[in-house]
Amino acid sequence: MVGLAYVGPALLFVLVFTVYPLVRMAWMSLHNWSLITPPRWVGLDNYTRAFDDRQFWVSIRFTMEYTLVVTPLLIVGGYLLALLLARNTPVRRLTRTVVFTPVVIGLGVSSLLWYWLFSADFGLVNKVLLDLGVISDPVVWLGVDADRSNLAIIASVVWKVIGFGMILFVGAIQAIPTDITEASLVDGANARQRVTRIILPLTLRTVLLVTLLSVIGSLLAFDQFYIMTAGQPQNETATSVFFVYLNSFPYLRLGYGAALSMLLALGILAFTVVQLLLTRRSHA
């Protein structure tokens, strides 16, 4: 009884803000509901419809492609930065702070900033590239070509998020006991050996954690696409969450949107379970 009282506040919080919305969403996914008319029970129709919806699969595919490109950039880039900046010298501390700065900006704000920077006429990206002679005419980055839009968004996301992984990696590298590093120096290990044989294995858990977080974040990508391309051209840059949003709100298909959310949540849950099992087995 006393134990229940202790977990009570947290339990209440989870019930109100996680369990209730989830149950409500499951209920919504079984109804046809346009928000202006009362919900009508349709059973599993929304789910069968999702499997036949080509645009849904296109958006899943696009989200996967985005995730497959952005995750390695964030992990490898963040890790290289951490290797460079892990020691505590004034220059490294300063650089670390600067790299981490964009993490504390809201994703919406940074997307607006990059929307402006990538604008064809008013943007400074085109201006810099023109002045450096990389391009000869202004490039229309966003909303016309799917790959080019994706490239621009990925650049903005890497700028925004890379510091997050870096900080966790720096923490993990600094937590390696100094006697291990010293022993390896005595044994004559060179820099490359120290990285591959000592630092990498001892920080593997953190690498897996950051990978998990960043994959989930990328699979749920919404803000940057909503702001920078709004799915253009022709919904080619619509991520799965953006597609859920499109159905739920502009198209007023709340039930269908809820069903898509459920499928998405199940997919991410499955991925997370696999990832956690791998982490446990590797036992770094």
Add this chain to the structure above:
Amino acid sequence: MRRYLVAAVCLAIVTVMLLPLVFSVLASLKPTAEAAASPPTYWPDAFSLDSYQRLWTYQQGLPTYPCSTASGRRC
């Protein structure tokens, strides 16, 4: 030698990471016409606080939003 290499790489990283923010701050200090110029300028020809003054009158005015977020009612 190695020290300078590290410092140079750090400087490059800092520049790339800070440029978008610096451009953004500089743009906020341009007069409205110059901020909307195409092609844009790197450094403002003239400094002005126009954009900051407009914050108070743009849409409902900046103070309205934190106030309504914090209180949950109209401000």
